Structure formats: C-alpha cells, structure tokens
Amino acid sequence: MNYREIPAIFIADALGLDFLNSVATPVDQPVDWIADGEGLLSWLEQAELVPAEAIRRVRSEASPAELDEVAAKARDLREWFRIFLYKRKGSPLAAKDLRELAPLNRVLERDEQHGEIVVDDAAGATGFVFRMRRRWPAAESLLMPIVEALARLVCDEDFTQVKACEGPACTLLFADHTRGHARRWCSMAICGNRAKVAAHRKRLREAGAG
Numbered sequence: 498m499n500y501r502e503i504p505a506i507f508i509a510d511a512l513g514l515d516f517l518n519s520v521a522t523p524v525d526q527p528v529d530w531i532a533d534g535e536g537l538l539s540w541l542e543q544a545e546l547v548p549a550e551a552i553r554r555v556r557s558e559a560s561p562a563e564l565d566e567v568a569a570k571a572r573d574l575r576e577w578f579r580i581f582l583y584k585r586k587g588s589p590l591a592a593k594d595l596r597e598l599a600p601l602n603r604v605l606e607r608d609e610q611h612g613e614i615v616v617d618d619a620a621g622a623t624g625f626v627f628r629m630r631r632r633w634p635a636a637e638s639l640l641m642p643i644v645e646a647l648a649r650l651v652c653d654e655d656f657t658q659v660k661a662c663e664g665p666a667c668t669l670l671f672a673d674h675t676r677g678h679a680r681r682w683c684s685m686a687i688c689g690n691r692a693k694v695a696a697h698r699k700r701l702r703e704a705g706a707g
C-alpha cells in the first residue's frame with residue numbers, strides 16, 4: 498500500500514516512538530511513510546517537526562535523489578533504534594546504555610540551533626517566550642528533529658512504560674501514560690476492538706461447545 502493513500506499514525510504519546518511507527522501495517526499491508534524523500538518530507542510535516550516554510554525551501558533546493566538518500570538514512574536510523582528499544586523496553590535505562598546511544602550524540606553535535614525571543618501567542622498570554630529555532634542548511638538537516646525526538650525519548654520517558662501493542666499482528670509502539678499503566682493497545686479503534694471481537698467469538702464458540 499502506498500503511504501500517500503493514508504495519513505501517518507501518531508498514537509504513541511511520544512514523538513520518538515511515533516517515528517518508529519512510521520512503518521506499520523494499519524490494515525493488511527505494510528506501509529512505510531518514509532519510503533522515499535517525498536514521504537519523509539510529508540511525515541515530518543504531519544509530525545510538525547519541520548516548519549512548512551523550511552520544507553518548501555529544502556524541497557526546492559535539494560534534488561529528489563538527495564532527498565531519497567536522506568530518507569534512506571532516516572530508515573536506517575529507525576531500524577537501528579528499534580533494535581535498541583526492543584532490547585530495553587520494559588525496564589529502566591541504565592547509565593551503561595549511553596555507550597550504545599553514542600551515534601545519536603554524534604548527529605546532535607552537528608545540529609544548528611539558536612534561541613529566539615518571540616511573542617507568546619498562547620491564549621490570554623502577554624509577554625514573550627524563549628524558543629529554540631533550527632537552521633536547515635542542507636537536506637540532511639531533516640534528520641535533526643528526528644534524532645532530537647529519539648534523544649528526548651531516552652531522556653524523558655520511563656522505559657518501563659514503553660510498550661508494544663498486544664495486537665497479534667500489530668507492530669505499533671507507545672508510551673503508556675495512563676494512570677494505572679494499563680494501556681494495552683495502539684488504539685481502541687484498531688487493535689482494542691479486534692481483541693474484543695476475538696474474545697466475543699471465543700466466548701460464543703465455548704458457549705456453543707459447552
């Protein structure tokens with residue numbers, strides 16, 4: 498299935514995990530929303546990680562081949578990080594895990610950000626707020642907000658509550674921020690419902706057999 502036919506999935510409650518979920522099987526065929534350069538731009542726009550104006554500029558300045566190459570790097574990063582995450586999720590991270598995360602720090606070193614005073618546009622607010630702004634010097638800088646999201650994931654999330662959906666064919670990951678840490682599904686609408694239907698069928702079968 499083509500990623501253009503279906504919006505990307507943002508159910509993880511943590512952007513770094515939404516990035517891992519940029520390849521998934523929402524119905525019956527796998528969809529990779531960052532299968533090519535255009536896909537990466539569209540995913541970044543949907544994730545609100547890159548301002549629309551920067552997307553337009555990068556698209557006009559970089560060749561499609563160059564953008565495809567950045568998308569390939571993003572996919573490599575995604576699958577490398579997925580391995581780290583599957584090894585660690587379910588228990589807290591430890592200081593020794595930093596060694597394995599060194600590639601993220603190497604990319605972050607190249608980031609070009611600066612602070613800026615802007616008018617606070619929150620409802621009813623007066624005054625200014627301090628924001629970080631990123632420069633987008635080349636197509637490869639599109640990787641920066643992704644690497645930042647992964648870095649924030651390891652810094653801000655409790656890995657004990659990083660979970661994979663229990664849907665048998667589902668690959669979606671999420672951070673369980675519910676009060677009792679009882680979240681089991683990517684969404685009630687997709688896998689939660691499927692599980693309910695399956696349990697209902699099983700009960701009917703058992704009732705029929707008994």
Ligand SMILES: [Zn+2]
Nearest residue numbers: 662667683688
């Ligand atoms: Zn699911």
